[in-house]
Amino acid sequence: MSDTQDRIISWHPSPSRPAYTPPPGAVDAHCHVFGPMADFPFSAKAKYLPGDAGPDMLFALRDRLGFSRNVIVQASCHGTDNSATLNAIARSEGKARGVAVVDPAISDAELERLHEGGIRGVRFNFLKRLVDDAPKDRFLEVAQRIKGLGWHVVIYFEADILEELRPFLDAIPTLIVVDHMGRPNVAPGPEGPDMLALRGLLDSREDIWTKVTCPDRLDPNGPPWNDFARAVRPLVEDYPDRVLWGTDWPHPNMQDAIPDDGALVDIIPRIAPTVDLQRRLLVDNPMRLYWPD
Numbered sequence: 001m002s003d004t005q006d007r008i009i010s011w012h013p014s015p016s017r018p019a020y021t022p023p024p025g026a027v028d029a030h031c032h033v034f035g036p037m038a039d040f041p042f043s044a045k046a047k048y049l050p051g052d053a054g055p056d057m058l059f060a061l062r063d064r065l066g067f068s069r070n071v072i073v074q075a076s077c078h079g080t081d082n083s084a085t086l087n088a089i090a091r092s093e094g095k096a097r098g099v100a101v102v103d104p105a106i107s108d109a110e111l112e113r114l115h116e117g118g119i120r121g122v123r124f125n126f127l128k129r130l131v132d133d134a135p136k137d138r139f140l141e142v143a144q145r146i147k148g149l150g151w152h153v154v155i156y157f158e159a160d161i162l163e164e165l166r167p168f169l170d171a172i173p174t175l176i177v178v179d180h181m182g183r184p185n186v187a188p189g190p191e192g193p194d195m196l197a198l199r200g201l202l203d204s205r206e207d208i209w210t211k212v213t214c215p216d217r218l219d220p221n222g223p224p225w226n227d228f229a230r231a232v233r234p235l236v237e238d239y240p241d242r243v244l245w246g247t248d249w250p251h252p253n254m255q256d257a258i259p260d261d262g263a264l265v266d267i268i269p270r271i272a273p274t275v276d277l278q279r280r281l282l283v284d285n286p287m288r289l290y291w292p293d
């Protein structure tokens, strides 16, 4: 991508302060950084060219929303060069960890370097609009290798390929976290076919978790995301120890319906209605996965 192209601004210019106060130690367990491009150029294979959304902006948002920590997921626009993510983690004063995207040919020494830099998982992305290829055999080799580091796999796919992915998912030897619930259609409610298929996956193994994220991407009716809340609350209630929450800031690719991050935080008590569920979702679960030490 050339820098003469328009760069996408996908985040809200002035997020509101949420009415809901997260518990002490709350983790935003899915967010990204973009660049800054002058220091960390985007991949030549990037499918979108975002504006700069670096660590200072992320940490200011964290504080504004009342969170304590971030899990930074390598965004596809940075390809397999994790420098921008590592830079943000290094600047967080211990308050961030990350999920990398790696070339399957990565060396053991490089994996070690990522671990030292705060990486605790790898992401496998199956969205054709974001990546050119997703080689399952090579991903499985990577999954085997990261097992020894105690890492997990984060997987991003859309609901229509869940069935075909099942043998691949079954073969992953580490804990798995499903990004954005595998993008279900939430409109038919908690018993809709996509939500039931997700439950089928969660029921197949105790070590499959999911991120109850992105009402802005998943609810066709927009804020206040009532369909999302209705479909997702029973999931949080039934799998309280296997759910993570995050803002998804700076909301890669969102242009038409950019969410107010304060409003996103206000959906938390609607999907996790008790203090106990909120503590597990926002503190206990992400801490177990990303800060077990």
Ligand SMILES: O=C(O)c1cc(C(=O)O)oc(=O)c1
Binding pocket: 074, 075, 076, 077, 130, 179, 217, 248, 252, 253
């Ligand atoms: O749906 C998306 O466009 C999207 C993209 C990325 C990324 O580019 O890494 O990450 C996400 O979590 C979601």
